Amino acid sequence: MPELPEVETVVRALRQRLLGRVITGVRTGTARLRRSWVEDWQRELPVNRKIVALRRRGKWIIIELTGDLALLIHLGMTGRLQVVPAVQLVEAHTHLIFLLKPGTEELRFRDPRRFGAAGLIAGRDLEKFWENNLGPEPFDLTGARLFEGLRRTRRCLKAALLDQRLVAGIGNIYADEALFDAKLNPARRGTSLTRAEAAQLRRSLVKVLRRAIEQKGSTIRDYFYDETGSPGEYQNEFRVYQRNGEPCPRCRARIRQVRLAGRATHFCPRCQLFSPR
DNA sequence: GGTATTCCCTGCGGGC
DNA sequence: TGCCCGCAGGGAATAC
DSSP states (O other): OOOHHHHHHHHHHHHHHHTTOEEEEEEEOSSOOTEEOOSOHHHHSOSSEEEEEEEEETTEEEEEETTTEEEEEEOTTTOEEEEEETTSOOOTTEEEEEEEESSSEEEEEEOTTOOOEEEEEEGGGHHHHHHHHOOOOTTTOOHHHHHHHHHTOOSBHHHHHHOTTTSTTOOHHHHHHHHHHTTOOTTSBGGGOOHHHHHHHHHHHHHHHHHHHHTTOOOOTTSOOOTTSOOOSGGGGOSSTTOTTSBOTTTOOBOEEEEETTEEEEEOTTTTOOOOO
């Protein structure tokens, strides 16, 4: 569930607490993350590397270390990355614990559903990794590029937006919210969009994501809390997501929920009219 | 090669 | 009260 705004929120908070500190060791939990390409963390993570940068790319968190090494973390659906006192009880489903100096704190990665990922990569290989796995950031995406990407696929808009190679960082919530904002039906084929509609979709993506970042992301059930343990606020501004049966905030028609691309999809059947060319 | 579907995984809520 | 079942979803694997 953590999508671009939630990951950005985590990175901003962690940056203040991690920059300049040194990772002096690592401990692992018993259950393996399903998507981790590191076999033996104790052996593969060199100790005493300083954290020199923290940033986000799509839904990935990048912790850059001295010596051209980066720690990559994906929160999956229930992943949580927190700096806590070393004496604090280690919760169940904690997969990785990084020991930090100076101080007596640890960076812990917990992920009950294990949809997350963690690994190490040489800094010089990062760009190749992004090229193979991710499209542009929504804020760098142009309407023209989105149009070109969509016109090449017969998939519906919902499925296309969830494809991280088309645009990075979008998940189920923000795909629904952006399509509503752009007045586009999620079931429409990518090939059916006009240039103007693609440009509007890009503007809506940026608008929705910027606002969600301002609100420190969305917290549904207890899937996401920021690094300090506080929930996001954007769920209070959802216009269609999880509002099945409620009146559309634009036209008062009832919001509908269908299943598209294997995901619950929410839209207004009146103002997101299915109207391909 | 492109697209659709299934599966992984755990906690929660609803129904009985 | 306690048990069972369905649902949630990111991305890889599999099927078509």
